[in-house]
Amino acid sequence: MSEGYVQNGPSGRELRCEFERTLKGEYCGERSEVRLEGLLLCEHHAEQLRLEELVAYWRAIMAHIQLWSGEARSRGRGDMTRLLEIERLRASMDLERASTALQRIQDVRSRDGQDGSGDGRALRPLPPLLLLSTAVTG
Numbered sequence: 001m002s003e004g005y006v007q008n009g010p011s012g013r014e015l016r017c018e019f020e021r022t023l024k025g026e027y028c029g030e031r032s033e034v035r036l037e038g039l040l041l042c043e044h045h046a047e048q049l050r051l052e053e054l055v056a057y058w059r060a061i062m063a064h065i066q067l068w069s070g071e072a073r074s075r076g077r078g079d080m081t082r083l084l085e086i087e088r089l090r091a092s093m094d095l096e097r098a099s100t101a102l103q104r105i106q107d108v109r110s111r112d113g114q115d116g117s118g119d120g121r122a123l124r125p126l127p128p129l130l131l132l133s134t135a136v137t138g
Contacts, residue, residue: 018039022049062088
């Protein structure tokens with residue numbers, strides 16, 4: 001195994017995706033190819049979990065930026081407020097990119113009528129970045 005990819009199980013047979021062991025709990029009959037957080041997952045579910053984690057991360061960053069921006073404004077720190085606004089714009093772009101990618105893979109699965117046992121198609125390239133300037137009021 002290298003870089004999280006699984007070759008075969010101990011008996012030489014292919015192992016199936018363990019996505020049902022996550023909080024989502026849906027069954028997936030695809031072959032597991034990636035080891036992530038102690039689970040053997042198909043590429044689709046590994047990517048979905050990575051993107052969900054990334055979206056949660058950027059939302060937390062945005063909340064912290066909003067908190068610190070308010071504190072900087074209340075202390076009259078215009079210089080810090082401007083720097084935090086720049087960071088808010090960067091974080092909002094990263095949040096938008098991760099949210100769009102997550103929505104895309106969820107849409108592909110639902111459009112194809114897959115119930116967690118899909119064909120593991122790769123994601124299409126991301127569209128140009130969109131600025132999410134209304135995510136957090138500054």
